Amino acid sequence: MGRKLFVGNLPFRIDEPQLEALFQSVGPVDSVNVVRDQTTGRARGFAFVEMQTDEGAASAIERLDGTEIEGRKIAVNEARPKTGGGGDRGPRGGGGGGQRRERW
Numbered sequence: 001m002g003r004k005l006f007v008g009n010l011p012f013r014i015d016e017p018q019l020e021a022l023f024q025s026v027g028p029v030d031s032v033n034v035v036r037d038q039t040t041g042r043a044r045g046f047a048f049v050e051m052q053t054d055e056g057a058a059s060a061i062e063r064l065d066g067t068e069i070e071g072r073k074i075a076v077n078e079a080r081p082k083t084g085g086g087g088d089r090g091p092r093g094g095g096g097g098g099q100r101r102e103r104w
Contacts, residue, residue, distance in 0.1 A: 003050055005057055006048060006076075006080070009073060011072050014034060028051065028053070061078070
C-alpha cells in the first residue's frame with residue numbers, strides 16, 4: 001500500500017491545517033495538499049494527504065473513510081497514479097486533422 005491518500009467530498013471551506021489535524025489523529029502526516037481552483041483559489045472539494053508510514057495510511061483509510069465533516073461524508077482512499085486523461089485523443093489532445101472529403 002502507498003502512503004499517499006486521496007480525500008474526496010471535502011467541504012469547500014476546509015484548509016490544510018484542519019485536514020492535517022484530522023489525519024494526525026490517526027498517524028504521523030508528511031504533507032497535506034488541498035486542491036484549489038487556479039482562478040478563484042477556492043478549494044475544489046478534494047485533497048491529497050501523504051502519511052509517514054504505510055500503517056498510518058491504512059489506519060487513516062480504515063478510521064476516516066465515511067467520517068462526517070460539516071455535513072459531508074468524506075471518502076479516503078489510496079491515491080492512484082495520474083493518468084493521461086482526455087480519453088482516446090492521444091498525447092497531443094487532438095481530434096480532427098484528417099483530410100476533408102467533398103460530397104458531390
